Amino acid sequence: MNQNVRQALHGLSASFFLFLLLVLSRPVLAVSSEDLKPLLTKSSWTQLERVVTALTEEGSESSQQILEHWLNGKLFVEKKQKRLVFAEKTPDKQYRIFNPFFTEGESKGESLELGTVKKRALKKVRINNQLRSAIKTALASWDLKASDPETRISAIYASLKTLDSKTLGTLRNMRASEEDQAVIYALDMALALDLFQQGSISEQIEALEVLTSSDNPFIRSVLANTLAGTENPALAQAITTALAEIDQRQQYYTVAENVFFGLSLGSVLLLSSIGLAITFGVMGVINMAHGEMMMLGAYTTFVIQSVFPELIDQSLFIAIPLAFLVAGAAGVLIERLVIRHLYGRPLETLLATFGISLILQQAVRTIFSPLNQEVATPAWMSGSWVINEALSLTWNRLYIVGFSLLVFMVLLFVMRYTRFGLNIRAVTQNRAMASSMGIPTGRVDALTFGLGSGIAGVAGVALSQLTNVGPNLGQNYIIDSFMVVVFGGVGNLWGTLVAAMGLGVVNKFLEPWAGAVVAKILVLVFIILFIQKRPRGLFALKGRAVEG
Amino acid sequence: MLEVQGIDVFYGASQALKSVTIEARKGKVTSVMGRNGVGKTTLMNAVAGRVTPASGKILWQGIDIASSPSHSRARNGIAYVPQGRQIFPLLTVQENLETGFACLPRSKRRIDPEIFDLFPVLQQMRHRRGGDLSGGQQQQLAIARALVTQPELLILDEPTEGIQPSIIKDIQSVIGLLRDRGEMAILLVEQFFEFARDLADTFVVLDRGEVALEGTGNAMDEAAVRRLMTV
């Protein structure tokens, strides 16, 4: 399926323009209205499938559009007039409808839009997965002509499953004129696959040489199936070698993928614990409300998206600073009202912040309802970066890995090289003395707690892209966060980084082998045993400075 | 410069200072003496802003600062070398010194090389963590750190405790030097009698939270003071 077109159609305004373009340039449709009739009535899936076939065979761009709209849930029947329309949702929950056909001689242009109607007036043309898959296959034949090479490539791969003579003809023609190397490669694969499926033994073996370099899972499955069915030892031998080579590559990809999964899990751990590394690690507040600060950040994202529904793509850039401010302000408030009275009594901060966390959770339940809220993923963060047919990395995770490192660096810089950082460290080590050195301890405390909370808020923005935005968000991360900070060595930012990434990777390498549950248990046992070896965490501060 | 007028300090129900009055002048050393537990540290803490007197005034350059927080006193030129050093253990020596910058305007934020002349060992250990230094080294760091703030009043609480003799002498001469420059007033708490006597322009002996004896340095009656300092 044409990934790009589909994605573009998701954005409201963008899709509208594209839509107009398509509509305006569309030729007359040559399918009989009898063929389309099942669309208008309640008809069986088989009948509907026949419509797809008819439209595919007709082959015009107009049919393509009908199929595309059908696939994207934009093909409706207007109940009253019993006619087929394309419909587009407007922001006020009405539908603008368009005429998908136009008769010869009719003037093009505005007349295409048929007006705006209520949802009740329309009935969506039904679709299920069978149809979807049929339509997608059908659309692939159009995509072969697309101007964008990426689209062509995916169309070629999509056509592998149904390599009939017609498609093959198209592919051969394409191969003759194609200039893009990547497309040529894909075409060669398709042709080789055909050769492999249809040819003689020697041709099959010949085709194998080409196919060996492919990472396409379908090709691999064809090879495997043929191997199971063949009686020819030479072919079997050749396939076995080819499969071994493919699987060898697969293994590398799996390792690469696992590393990435690990880092990405690690970056989530890092984000969720780095704020705690400040409030707990540096300030010594056993901050049970840390998770709720993340929750505030996530809800900030939600609020931004609901206030500016048209800015989904930009929403995160607004949400990040805002979440920092919101959670940071909450942190400052908590510090001034409660924590301030508890310095020197670290254990009691546990009690108070636990109380605060209960209050915050319930407050969110009361204000936003106990349900999860929907936070949309911007287009640029959806989908994945396809490195090859077998290896692709999801964009959202990639961005989050980068983002977590960025946050880490900034924080490290602040703590190490700025006066504010120095003041924070001085105050947390000896409050009275810091004051005697002229450092306004109250302000530094409040700002430090605010900084830690603010970072938690920023982490919440990132988490909103991965998981539930609900009142329990914080609870789900708090235990892991403490685990990471302590494992890394309290008060050591590098420790937090290494602990987060390390635990992430270890977990992800254990998971395929032991299963998610046991992997998690093993990681916990590992932490317990590791602490025996290094009782002050991974990057323990040493020396009398600590003991003294 | 500094006038402490009749302050009372309580710890809970017990009174640690009873109507104590002392003063410190620019270019002079005021020595505060007395046995263990008579309230010397408490008095210094009151001046530095760590405890709040229940009554009485603390006039600093004519203004009553009895209720202002310690960081604003520090910014107004009162520097404190507390008993027990109170180094920031995890900051490096350099960073410990830099904490003093909080008192200074941006343009003056540098460490006077003279400080390293006074305490060469600090130069050597500049990048070691304060907490790792030996006791005597920490004491030197504490004094140096106070000097970074370029104070007008320097409070030293038992600066010789745990210090090797040669450095005691150094400290003694540093204090003398600072006094002779005439830029700051110095309040010195000391149990080491000779040290206190040699430096004192004026002296105060506390007993059970009260001023028991006071006078100018050269008029100090050693026998009387020593009596007050034994049990």
Added chain:
Amino acid sequence: MTKGFQPGFLTRLLLEDRAGKLLLSSVMAITAVVVLLNTLMPEGSPLHVSNYTVTLLGKYLCYGLLALALDLVWGYCGILSLGHGAFFALGGYAMGMYLMRQIGDRGVYGNPELPDFMVFLNWQELPWYWYGFDSFAFAMVMVALVPGLLAFLFGWLAFRSRVTGVYLSIITQALTYALMLLFFQNDFGFGGNNGLTDFKDLLGFSLQSDSTRVVLLISSALALTLGYLVCRWLVSSRYGRVLVAVRDAESRVRFMGYRVEHYKLVAFTLSAVLAGIAGALYVPQVGIINPGEFSPINSIELVIWVAVGGRGTLYGAVIGAVVVNYAKTWFTGVMPDAWLFALGALFVITTLWLPKGLVGLYQQIVGFITERRNQQNNRIEKTELVDHG
């Protein structure tokens, strides 16, 4: 001071512990009143105490014993265990296993060999670790042994490696978390998420009968009393003073020649055993044990009970457990939508205004009176914390 075991040491113990005396007598008195009013008063009489109250009280007392166990290690030895719920749950599971075995062939599938949850998941035979739980005596040994042994092993490792402070806290948390995941697993053979339920009887007495319930309540009260006395005796012996010393200055105690890790280990193990006993008494009264009891949040809440009551006093822990749980019961009933606000506020307020917990308030009042009475008493408490450095 204490001269160890001697006749009459119990009386002396209590004589020196006025608050403890008060606590134990109130526990006894309340239990007695509840029991009497429940059994003697006819139902419908305004004086009748319902079996709801009986089980509720029983549950609180089990929590009290659990809190007591935690206070022994946290309040006196400075070991902040964030995993004590695990020992409680293990004791509970041991009891639950016995109760499951008691069902015999009265389970829904009528299988005399296997508990119901094993039957429908196609287990063929009883796993070895279920052997022996048919016997009450064996089960009771396990109630103490399993948590005790786990605590011993865990403590032996951790204390020997000198894991202290938050590091210790976090690994105890990791312990309970790992156990939770383990018990959630259906394959582990403890009923997974649903845990062990559908208990029928205990030593042949139906768990649904009021008299069994009353007996369980009395047992809980006795267990709490005994547990309290044991802990009190411990902390007022020289052993207890060593514990306090370890809490305040661990390394100093080492230089005095005490094996700090052994001291900690004994306290930790004993505490785990007490927690296990509390769990064992709890299970038949609430009728279910499931992995939720291992959840780290439960253990954190437990710490909070102790803190609310007042750490390092023993009786404070018991009071904290009862008060917080009563508040929870009460709030969830009267303000189901807003009770978390109330509970949260309770925690914040306690910390801000009652730094020594509820009993701190009591101590302040008593202290004030005795101070008046005896001006010479100089046991002043440091109010301000010394700066480190």
Added chain:
Amino acid sequence: ADTIKVGVLHSLSGTMAISETTLKDTVLMMVEEQNKNGGVLGKELEAVVVDPASDWPLFAEKARELLVKEDVDVIFGGWTSVSRKSVLPVVEELNGLMFYPVQYEGEESSKNVFYTGAAPNQQAIPAVDYLMSEEGGAVKRFVLAGTDYVYPRTTNKILESYLKSKGVKEADILINYTPFGHSDWQTIVSDIKKFGNAGKKTAVISTINGDANVPFYKELGNQGVSAEDIPVIAFSVGEEELSGIDTAPLVGHLAAWNYFMSAESETNDEFIETWQSFIKDEERVSNDPMEATYIGFNMWVEAVEKAGTTDIDAVRSAMYGITVPNLTGGTAVMNTNHHLTKPVLIGEIQDDGQFEIVWETKGGVIGDAWTDFLPESSKIVADWSAPVQCGNYNLATGVCSGQNY
């Protein structure tokens, strides 16, 4: 008493509040509506709400509180099976009456509980039938992914044996369990992709619970697992769960329920309207457990009217055979095994967070307390009418085991 008390035992805080709060509101709405229609037996209904806080033992305590202290005549409550298991001994001991509105693993039929959610044969089995059918994609390979606890384990055991009876090979079944609240699905989704790439049509049957679903579906979307390639059919994902996700990338994935909000019937439209105005939110969705609550409540009202009293035993006998309209246009029947007869629907996720109903059973399916697909359970039936009068009657031995009264 001059009112009839209705206990509401749903978590309003803690992990399950996300799901259960809605059901509390549903009961409150039903009570309000009933009172508008004159109450029951001429008496006003009074809802007594407590919060068991997602804490299982607390469920037992609160149930006892409702029955002993508040003296309620019926309890609507529970979501997770463990909460029901916890309440069970209490309602049995005190002879209370409870309606449990959520799909569950079956293997239970208590005299004091009416199960208005789906039993496995009302969800899982039809779902597999659909997937294996031509229009469901003729699936040959199955991933059974679930949260590691009793409901998924049991359902998967049942499915495994059902699939094998249908000729699916061991190698074509992949079973995967994850912890509660699992949030990092990268590895598993990637494994699913690999499993599904082997050539045979593959589907995922998901018994993943609650909170873990959102990250699971987000990962599915991002890794590009599309419904045409590898459809995922879920038993615990309804409109409410979807309201927390951007469903655009998930269009076409499936769920099996007895009710979808998109069902076209007048009662449904009416119900949704009342609900949205009750909750004061035009966007608020409805879901299957709400329908189960709705059915249970109406059945109880009818049974009380029929019995002319709220006396538990009388109401219970009156319950058997009672029919009330369900929201999808048919009627629900309460059987003597305390489970309902209701239709099973398969829906596909749409980009507006709704389900499009793509398949439904012809007529209702009778809820089966004891599944026929596990050897031990198949011997057991529940029938609370004479002559059996028991929830666990063993056909082989003729014994009724496991009763607590």
Added chain:
Amino acid sequence: MVDKHIPNDTLLYLNNVTVSFDGFRALNELSFMVREKELSAIIGPNGAGKSTMMDVVTGKTRPDSGEVFFHGEVDLTRYDETEVANMGIGRKFQKPSVIESLTVWENLELALAGRRTPFASMFGALSSKGARRIDEVMELIRLSDRKAWLGASLSHGQKQWLEIGMLLLQEPELLLVDEPAAGMTDEETFRTADLLRDLARERSVVVVEHDMAFIRALECPVMVLHEGSVLASGSLDHVQQNQKVIDVYLGR
């Protein structure tokens, strides 16, 4: 025996002990010995390694190389603090460390020599002899009237005394005393010196101090430590003449 030059009455023998922290050598091939029932003093600049030396002897710090022999045969570097303490080595810290939330009496009780296992302290009763010992010591350190005071409420000097009292009750064979006179008034300082001299009649005592008057009052041999090794030793008068000692330590 390690070395034939070691006299028979040697109690403690440090042999080439080196300790370094992050590359910094706090002790540099330090060797010296302490005889039985001998009082000796160690002086030396701040940071010379005096406290570190005590850390090594008492098992707190493991040296990078070198051995510490006790009674000629036991290598103390292989034992931990507790074991070293139980062999009969007591230590007073530079920073007074008493148990703050126990009373004076309880502090002393814990220090009283006896079996130290948990069970012994649970069931073992305090003998009347032990109680008498405690009372005696309390008298000696002049804290009899403070018997029930909490450690926390003592003044600096009183804490020093209490700690010395605790060491006495521990009845060690070797007593390491780090800066006992710090924060004491002159009078107290001399009393401390008397006490230490008394103690040395039955055991070995090693004292670290910076107060020359105090050292003089001890009337014992002195060793000067500098940069982790011995710079000079002999009588106080002797080392005071040493030019290097004057340069690095005493000053002019």
